[in-house]
Amino acid sequence: MIEIYLFVNPLGSVCLETETNLLDFMTSSQKKIQFRIMPLVNMQTIHDTMKRRGLSLTDIDARNRLFADTYSAALDIKTIQLQGKKLARNFMMRLQQAVGCEAQPYNQTLVEELVTEVGGDLAMFKEDRPTSFVKEMFQVDQDIAREMNITMHPSAVVYNYACERDYGVSLEGPLAIADLPKLCHTDEESYQIFHIDGYLKKRRESRVAHYPNYLKLVY
Numbered sequence: 001m002i003e004i005y006l007f008v009n010p011l012g013s014v015c016l017e018t019e020t021n022l023l024d025f026m027t028s029s030q031k032k033i034q035f036r037i038m039p040l041v042n043m044q045t046i047h048d049t050m051k052r053r054g055l056s057l058t059d060i061d062a063r064n065r066l067f068a069d070t071y072s073a074a075l076d077i078k079t080i081q082l083q084g085k086k087l088a089r090n091f092m093m094r095l096q097q098a099v100g101c102e103a104q105p106y107n108q109t110l111v112e113e114l115v116t117e118v119g120g121d122l123a124m125f126k127e128d129r130p131t132s133f134v135k136e137m138f139q140v141d142q143d144i145a146r147e148m149n150i151t152m153h154p155s156a157v158v159y160n161y162a163c164e165r166d167y168g169v170s171l172e173g174p175l176a177i178a179d180l181p182k183l184c185h186t187d188e189e190s191y192q193i194f195h196i197d198g199y200l201k202k203r204r205e206s207r208v209a210h211y212p213n214y215l216k217l218v219y
Helices: 013-028 043-053 060-081 085-101 108-117 122-128 132-147 188-195
Strands: 002-008 033-039 155-160 168-172 215-218
Touching (some): 002 013, 013 085, 033 060, 033 085, 033 132, 060 108, 060 132
Parallel strands (some): 002 033
Antiparallel strands (some): 002 155, 155 168
16 A cells, blocks of 8 residues: 655645646556645745745745735635545645636635535535634644654655555655655566665665655655
């Protein structure tokens, strides 16, 4: 079995592309894959998003607005997740498309339109959204990211249990995640890569030249 944790910007176009590519891979793969997408919001991700959008890093108002919108969107996603993971994934990708790709303003009207569009129960969403449980769910995701030393999005952590290792590999950035399918192979050639050539190396082993800029271990 393979387990994938994907940490994303709930309003980001780059993360949307990464999610789409991973879902395409999972659809075509014959392997048993558990896939968990988690919104990641912290000061580093907000800083990176401002740089990517060409916003002045000294614009405090812009920073605060971006943080508020991103945090609110993350809570939206956790709220609709109570109605089903697939529904929440569809909602998040539509939200990323609308805000990240089409430059629509993030607001409550857009959120409610998308909840209805993807088939969610809007009345239930409105009832669940302000609860402390939703905030707790969001905080669990942030705690997991912190435990895995994830600081940027998109980032992924992959556990390939077929390779009999009790730790996984974290990949940071879209270019790194593009190589994720290689971590999911279990034939003899990729088995060698996974065990020996650098994807999974213990602390006492030297790291291989394959992708050293973004490959890290998660114990």
